[in-house]
Amino acid sequence: MSEIVGLVGMSHSPFATMMPPTDPRAPGGRFLADTHRVAAAVRALAPDAVVVIGPDHFHANFYDAMPPFVLGVEAVHAFGDFDSRRGRLPVAEELAWSVRDGLAGAFDVALSFALTVDHGIVQSYEMVRGGAELPLVPLVVNTAAPPLPPLGRCVELGRALGAAISGSAYHGRVLLVASGGLSHWLPSNDPRDPAVPADRRASMIHGRRDVAAFSAAREPRVRALAGRPDAPVNAGWDAWFLDRLALSDVDAVVGLGDEGLEKDAGTGGHEVRTWLIGLAAANRPLVWTSYEPVPEWITGMGIGTTFEVR
Template identity: 40%
Template sequence: MSQVVGSISLSHSPLWNLAPDPAPGEEGGTFVHEVDRARGIVEQLRPDAIVIFGPDHARGVFYDILPPFTIGIERVEGVGDYHTPKGELPLAKALAGAIHAGAMARGFDPAISLDMRIDHGLTQVYARLVPDLDIPIVPVIVNSGCSPLPTFARTFDFGTAVGEAIRDFVGPERVLVIGSGGMSHWPASTDAFDPSITPEWRDFLIHGRPRVDEMEAGRVAKAQALADGDATGRVEAGWDQGLLARVLADPGVFRTLDEEDVMHLGGPGAHEIRTWAAATAAWGGKLEWSAYEPVPKWITGMGIVASTAPAPPAP
């Protein structure tokens, strides 16, 4: 039987990749140092596979059909946005299929993709923790950016089902679970029901799947202009740090988060914390350590929660 050997959840930001990593003492340097620590943990754990929960930013999932959860089970390709991995990535196919079947058996109905495209919402964290891109993944897109959103309770319970399915998988696999996203930030809207967006952008959110590649240069150029200038974004460090303290004391807090509170206090980008909820629930144990740095130039509160202490067996 497989085992879940650890859980690491951390923030991503497109602007992180668009400039050299900051040195110690510079803005973002503390977070980068902690990511190095997390990468060392991955090297020590030597997982055979990684199940990574992450959001999409209108590059793989659109309003032509918008499932709450999607599992890639046959082929996965990085879009390559913001200097993240581009092209086909290693996929743990047998494990991915077993996770989908196991989630279905536990009352969930995640969509499947036989040719999944993933953006920096999953690939940035994967590349930062596994620079050689040599550990096969099971990519799970959690709808975290546009309504209708799965509730935090439903997302947490889905993560629990994924963790149970991993442990039921017959094989020697040592599996690491990762959540990618958050914390507080206010990105451009990808919600087709948002009355403030332009008609052109709304059309792209619905019909843009064939136009992703032709639009990418312009999207990256806008982000690069921010990175080259004096970019700054709203970050609510108090809310971020309070949430980290709460989930360290009780990981079940992820299940009880209120959508309106998260939106009001952490911004629409904080909805990506759903990916942390799913990963933590799949892990099933306590969280051991956290790190945090508000990085306004990356327009995001950058945090980490992780654990590698043995999780209790599933009941």
């Protein structure tokens, strides 16, 4: 059987790797410094594998077939968007298959033998692992493309995931990593939205035909959002969210519904689904948190762990 040694919830932003601060006092400096502290704490926990729960940003999933959840069980390839890691990632295949078998019956999670992941999975994995080449199991959650999996269903998946890991045939120490959020506002990804330009709508549906070309067209638009000190970030809501998870009060978050969540945390705030899954799987509250609003990265940059960080 596996042992879940803890959870790390962590915001991600492409700009954390593209434009890290040169001065630790500059925006993003505190967040990056605290990621090093978390990596040191993870080394002390000595996990044998990592289950990373994160989103995809139209690099693997498109509207030709948009699954709510995808589990990678064999080959996993990092796309390398926004200067993130590119290439093959090590996979804990025995654990991945045990998770799949443990979830079967309760959840029809899509399966991938050749999964592409982007910075939504890779950035937090890289920051947490602290240089150790830990094998991972990626669980991709649709947080960007309506219709989204219900918040309550994500909590149910987390509980089932925790049970599947704990009952796994894999004998090892497993760290959970939830990558996403916190508050940030992004352009609409809904093909039904008349405000979405026709070329971008076509890419969201047919982007699988040429993912590299789609990504090359998209990245300049995203990069143009960086560096704005007035970009919207709701630090008050982010603090409320972290406090709820420190109290294990996922019901308060679920009670917001999609409309309430988006109103206060933005369209990018839907990524907190990954934290809900991770917390439910770990079955313990956050005991340490760090937070820095970084409008220049268009995101509230939060970290939470279920173990102490020095």
